Amino acid sequence: MSEQRFGEFVAVRRHGDGDVVAELVLDRPKAMNAVSTEMARSVSAACDALAADSGVRVVVLTSTHERAFCVGADLKERNSFTDAELVRQRPTTRGAYGGVLELPMPTVAAVHGFALGGGFELALACDVIVADETAVVGLPEVSVGVIPGGGGTQLLPRRVGAARAAELIFTARRVEAAEALSLGLVDEVAPAGGDRARALELALTMAANSPVGLRAAKRALRLGHGMDLAAGLEIEDAAWRTVAFSGDRAEGVAAFNEKRKPNWPGE
Numbered sequence: 001m002s003e004q005r006f007g008e009f010v011a012v013r014r015h016g017d018g019d020v021v022a023e024l025v026l027d028r029p030k031a032m033n034a035v036s037t038e039m040a041r042s043v044s045a046a047c048d049a050l051a052a053d054s055g056v057r058v059v060v061l062t063s064t065h066e067r068a069f070c071v072g073a074d075l076k077e078r079n080s081f082t083d084a085e086l087v088r089q090r091p092t093t094r095g096a097y098g099g100v101l102e103l104p105m106p107t108v109a110a111v112h113g114f115a116l117g118g119g120f121e122l123a124l125a126c127d128v129i130v131a132d133e134t135a136v137v138g139l140p141e142v143s144v145g146v147i148p149g150g151g152g153t154q155l156l157p158r159r160v161g162a163a164r165a166a167e168l169i170f171t172a173r174r175v176e177a178a179e180a181l182s183l184g185l186v187d188e189v190a191p192a193g194g195d196r197a198r199a200l201e202l203a204l205t206m207a208a209n210s211p212v213g214l215r216a217a218k219r220a221l222r223l224g225h226g227m228d229l230a231a232g233l234e235i236e237d238a239a240w241r242t243v244a245f246s247g248d249r250a251e252g253v254a255a256f257n258e259k260r261k262p263n264w265p266g267e
Contacts (some may be wrong), residue, residue, distance in 0.1 A: 072117025
């Protein structure tokens with residue numbers, strides 16, 4: 001397993017034959033992965049590198065801290081900012097959350113312990129969230145005088161509906177794993193300590209499929225969400241056209257007929 005560092009607080013590890021799964025690791029354990037300016041820059045840089053890597057089929061977002069995925073913004077750092085400094089930092093923090101959200105390949109978050117505020121927003125930016133039994137998630141920003149600003153007000157209602165998202169954001173309450181699963185805040189609950197292993201297992205299952213197909217399917221899912229059906233079907237058709245004449249489609253059909261595993265060209 002190879003590892004590449006992006007600054008002090010972020011690493012990327014590669015898994016699977018051909019390193020097709022990339023693990024984006026939040027590694028600021030002394031601060032429970034609180035997102036500082038430096039850490040935000042590193043997340044953005046790692047996402048830029050992953051987005052440009054055609055060999056990556058799936059990304060898994062994980063944490064090295066035993067009791068937290070990410071506790072959100074670094075409020076100690078924020079407390080030292082002037083208003084002007086806070087304004088200047090905003091594009092940097094948006095770049096981190098947007099970097100995860102805009103990854104072109106499927107993404108899976110592996111959540112344990114606290115995933116609060118910006119930490120939960122990083123998970124919400126992923127396509128699938130696997131939590132373990134210790135997970136506690138929530139968007140408590142209004143309790144400290146701000147709002148979810150890493151995509152939470154837009155991503156949460158897309159998961160759970162407008163009314164449920166409003167209740168969760170307005171109460172600022174924390175939600176434990178079992179309830180989070182029942183509400184759709186997470187997609188699967190693994191045994192305590194098992195979130196990373198399960199997320200990597202899921203990612204490897206996804207990565208066995210066509211990389212061209214995976215990216216096109218994600219594009220159709222993302223762009224079509226919220227559109228009326230007719231517009232959504234046009235988006236789907238455009239995505240279909242990008243795969244219909246690809247090398248992956250030719251290989252997939254050939255492999256099916258020859259009863260063998262496909263060797264995806266990825267183009």
